[in-house]
Amino acid sequence: xxRDNRIVWINRLLLPLLNILTAFAVTAVLFWIIDVNPxxxxxxxxxxxxxxxxxxxxxxxxxxxxxFTGLAVAVAFHAGLFNIGGEGQAYVGGLGAGLAILMLxxxxxxxxxxxxxxxGALIFGGLxxxxxxxxxxxxxxxxxxxxxxxNFLAASFMVYLMVHVLRDTGQMTPQSELFPTNSWMPFxxxxxxxxxxxxxxxxxxxxxxxxxxxxxxVWFFLWQTRWGFAIRATGKNGSAALYAGINPKHIxxxxxxxxxxxxxxxxxxxxxxxxxxxxxxFHLGYGFGGIAVALMGRNHPLGxxxxxxxxxxxxxxxxxxxxxxxxxxxxxxxxxQGLVILFCGALDYMYRPWLIRHLAPVPKQEELSGVAI
Amino acid sequence: xxxxxxxxxxxxxxxxxxxTPLVLAAMAGLFAxxxxxxxxxxxxxxxxxxxxxxxxxxxxxxxWAGLGAAIIASCSLAMLHGFASITHRGDQIVSGVxxxxxxxxxxxxxxxxxxxxxxxxxxxxxxxxFLSITLPFAEQLAFIPVLGPIYKELISGHTILVYLxxxxxxxxxxxxxxxxxxxxxxxxxxxxxxxxxxxLSVVKLRYKALxxxxxxxxxxxxxxxxxxxxxxxxxxxxxxxxxxxxxLIFGKxxxxxxxxxxxxxxxxxxxxVRLQGVVISGIGEIPVQFIEATPYLLxxxxxxxxxxxxxxxxxxxxAYLKER
Numbered sequence: 001x002x003r004d005n006r007i008v009w010i011n012r013l014l015l016p017l018l019n020i021l022t023a024f025a026v027t028a029v030l031f032w033i034i035d036v037n038p039x040x041x042x043x044x045x046x047x048x049x050x051x052x053x054x055x056x057x058x059x060x061x062x063x064x065x066x067x068f069t070g071l072a073v074a075v076a077f078h079a080g081l082f083n084i085g086g087e088g089q090a091y092v093g094g095l096g097a098g099l100a101i102l103m104l105x106x107x108x109x110x111x112x113x114x115x116x117x118x119x120g121a122l123i124f125g126g127l128x129x130x131x132x133x134x135x136x137x138x139x140x141x142x143x144x145x146x147x148x149x150x151n152f153l154a155a156s157f158m159v160y161l162m163v164h165v166l167r168d169t170g171q172m173t174p175q176s177e178l179f180p181t182n183s184w185m186p187f188x189x190x191x192x193x194x195x196x197x198x199x200x201x202x203x204x205x206x207x208x209x210x211x212x213x214x215x216x217x218v219w220f221f222l223w224q225t226r227w228g229f230a231i232r233a234t235g236k237n238g239s240a241a242l243y244a245g246i247n248p249k250h251i252x253x254x255x256x257x258x259x260x261x262x263x264x265x266x267x268x269x270x271x272x273x274x275x276x277x278x279x280x281x282f283h284l285g286y287g288f289g290g291i292a293v294a295l296m297g298r299n300h301p302l303g304x305x306x307x308x309x310x311x312x313x314x315x316x317x318x319x320x321x322x323x324x325x326x327x328x329x330x331x332x333x334x335x336x337q338g339l340v341i342l343f344c345g346a347l348d349y350m351y352r353p354w355l356i357r358h359l360a361p362v363p364k365q366e367e368l369s370g371v372a373i
Numbered sequence: 374x375x376x377x378x379x380x381x382x383x384x385x386x387x388x389x390x391x392x393t394p395l396v397l398a399a400m401a402g403l404f405a406x407x408x409x410x411x412x413x414x415x416x417x418x419x420x421x422x423x424x425x426x427x428x429x430x431x432x433x434x435x436x437w438a439g440l441g442a443a444i445i446a447s448c449s450l451a452m453l454h455g456f457a458s459i460t461h462r463g464d465q466i467v468s469g470v471x472x473x474x475x476x477x478x479x480x481x482x483x484x485x486x487x488x489x490x491x492x493x494x495x496x497x498x499x500x501x502x503f504l505s506i507t508l509p510f511a512e513q514l515a516f517i518p519v520l521g522p523i524y525k526e527l528i529s530g531h532t533i534l535v536y537l538x539x540x541x542x543x544x545x546x547x548x549x550x551x552x553x554x555x556x557x558x559x560x561x562x563x564x565x566x567x568x569x570x571x572x573l574s575v576v577k578l579r580y581k582a583l584x585x586x587x588x589x590x591x592x593x594x595x596x597x598x599x600x601x602x603x604x605x606x607x608x609x610x611x612x613x614x615x616x617x618x619x620x621l622i623f624g625k626x627x628x629x630x631x632x633x634x635x636x637x638x639x640x641x642x643x644x645x646v647r648l649q650g651v652v653i654s655g656i657g658e659i660p661v662q663f664i665e666a667t668p669y670l671l672x673x674x675x676x677x678x679x680x681x682x683x684x685x686x687x688x689x690x691x692a693y694l695k696e697r
Contacts, residue, residue: 030479034486082466141676142685144413144466145622148615149669156666164660288474295467329491331481338475346457346468 006360010352014359016298016344018351023339030335036328041321048320049313055320057188057202063305063312064204064269067211069290070308071218072262074299078222079255080235085132085147086263086287088154089125093264094271095158096124098166098176098278106180113183117272118210118265125264126257128154133256137249143256151287162280176278185273205273207265214262215301221258231255263287285334292337295345311337378519382526384643389531390601392639393538394419394610397593398617399624399631400545401586406626407549408582409562409688413469414454415590416614417476422447422594424480427494427605428487430501436599439501444591450476451587452580459579462692473614481607492607494598503532503600532600534592539632541589546628558582562686565693575693593617619672622683638668 028038049059069086076083083089100120101113132146162174188204222228233241234251242248270282293311297303311333318330343350398415405412422443430439450472457468481492488494508529515525549555557578561568565575597613598605616638623638624631645664652658675683 030482034482082464084466084470135673135677139677139679141673141678145618145676146673148413149619149673152612152615152669153666153673156662156669160660160662163662288470291467291470292474327486327489329481329485331478331491334478335475335482336478338471338473338478341467341474342453342457342471346463346471347461348463350461 003360003363007356010355010359014355015348015352016296018355019343019348020296020340023336023343026339026343027332027336030332034327036325041325041328044321044324045314045317047317048323049317053200054202055316057200057204058316058319059309059312060208061202061204061269061274061312062315063308064208064211065266065286066289066293066308066311067208067215067305068265068269069263069286070293070297070304071214071290071301072259073290073294074297074301074304075218075222075231075262076255076259077294077299078235079231079251080238081136081252081255081259082144083129083147083256083259083263084144084288084291085129085150085260086290087283088147088151088287089128089260089263090266090283090287091154091158092128093121093125093261094267094278094282095161096120096122096264097267097272098179099124101179101183101272102166102176102278104183106182108182110182110184110186113180114185114272117183118268121264121267122261123264125267126261129256129260129263130253133253136256137252143252159280162278166278168277174280179272179276183272184276185268187273203274205269207269207273210265210268212305214265215305218262219301227254263290289337291345292340295348296340379522379526380647382522384640384647386527386530387643387646388636388640389527389535389539390639391642392635393535394593394596394601394613395617395620395635395639396538396542396632397589397596398614399620399635400541400628401589401593402618402621403545403549403626403628403631404558404582404586404589406621406689407562407686408558408579409565409686409691409693410454410458410579410583411465411469411690412454412583412586413466413618414450414472414614415617416610416612417469417473418447418450418587418590419594419597419614420473420480420608420610421450421476422591423598423609424476424484424494424594424605426591426595427497427598428484430497430599431488431495434501436497436501436503436595439599440592440595443595444588447591447594448584448587451583451590455580455583458692459576459583462694465690465692477608480605484605492605494605497599497603501599502603503534503596505530505532506536532596534596534600537592538596542628542632549628554581559686562688565688569693569695575695579693616668619668622685623668623672623675625683626686641665641667 031038031041048055050056069090072086072089073083097117097120100116104113104116128150132143132150135141135146136143166176167174168177185205185207187201188206189199189201191206192199222232230241230246231251233244234246234248238248266283266286271278275282289311293304293307296310297307314333314336318333321332322329398419402412402415425446426439426443429442430436433439454468454472457463458465484493485491511525511529515521549558557568557573561575561578568578569575597609602609617635620634620638621631623634641664645661648659648664649661650658
């Protein structure tokens, strides 16, 4: 194989694989430190995630959230932006979905409610990202810092609304009243029953289809449209894109709105699909998890679906693990997310010099055909 | 009148207590960012050191051992950040986020494995935590109008770490603005190429800055779990690392103004606690969430250039690639 091809293989396959393996290896060491047999843990985890129908349902249900937030982070990454505000955008997106449902006439049909709640989530999530985007594009504030601040602002804002405005009177915990049954995103087990199949009940609902559609749309948008090209060009080389006549300010605004809108859709799966009311903190962890998913999935929709499935597995399997073993909790998934972000993100190129030296060494002087590395 | 005076004093007293970890963490961030390394990981380093301090103090029975463990934990994470973002030139923000998330999970997993309580360490007795110090003559001087109560309630009666934190501020100022190291530190954050040309190692300077930050963050974490509280609890930093980051920006990367920003944010926090459920005549009840959100809102507005301008060190966020 030619050296250039070998380098492509190292970058695209070997490096990501080694990074993920390193994250897994460190997790295994952690298991060993806390006196849990890693193989045994993996067995329990896999059984929890795939061993029975309800478990599989949960796994895919969690993966749905990660697809949304993973896509959200990835779209921004393609423009060279780091949207760390997925948490806040998902939370506020939930407000959009909830308000859309609660304000409509409860006798309306699902064909009104479900599109309305999706549009509500898209708009509110997008708007929550639009402000940081505007501030970055036109006022020069750094998007990372602003989106972090907006996560906290979203949390305070939502607590205020839940406690003072939207709270269902009669309830101790701050939560809205139950959504009308017509507005619920159909459960997968109900749909299957309608089609004559019988599967165990689980929170899995049709939002997974929405997530897959989003993945396809993101792929189409980024790789098949003029806007997508402009976004990727800006991310790869901002000044070259600028000279090609692409306005980076417009890119920031468009990309962040799409990113926030995608994050907002977490609420469709969580609230419209399962909880059926506006609750506090339904979004916790998914926004940050999306960063790990996007990095692991190499910012490609297909990779993101696979990475989301992995994290869904860990989420559901982790719950089983916490149930089976007293000295471990589901937070092991959070540790793994951190490790994935570390090794697939920050230390992405750690092995690269070593791999290049061994697998694709620079040819000796006399063999050089004049092309530099 | 005297009631109001006492209320104000107690609120300011609480302000000092809640500002302490912010001051320490913000000073840590100041060193890192002045050297050109963005430090989102303040939160994680604080949380890790709070856990380390409470665990070791509970086992060994000495707060100083806890403090040592906290500093070691925080510095190890700082070195991890350096390894990823300085040595391997990885994205500084991604590395910081990784540290925050990693620590959030790890403290709970280790707490469960070591103490069989999810996200908790054993409660500390008085021998194994930092206690408040009553300054000399606090009781005797209390009769003096105005100054007496100020001395007794506000200045006296804090743990050693509070005094240490505020003593650090002028020291940080002196190091950053009056020493050779400080000059180089500021230079490496503004123009690393110039520093490199002058024959100094950019990498070494940045690592040094991260180590100093690690020590300060370690003290901040130890303060949370062994002085301000007597136990580690799940996610006990609760965003204070990010508030410190906001204060760092709000104070425009200068030690004294950063301290003032920390005090302002600490005051808002203390005020939120005091105003909980209080009805003020003519205004009504002020929603606590609104006061809690103010630091973040102020930082956003400042960063957007609507009040003054916050300009970060020029090279912050960029890895330095020495030309070959």
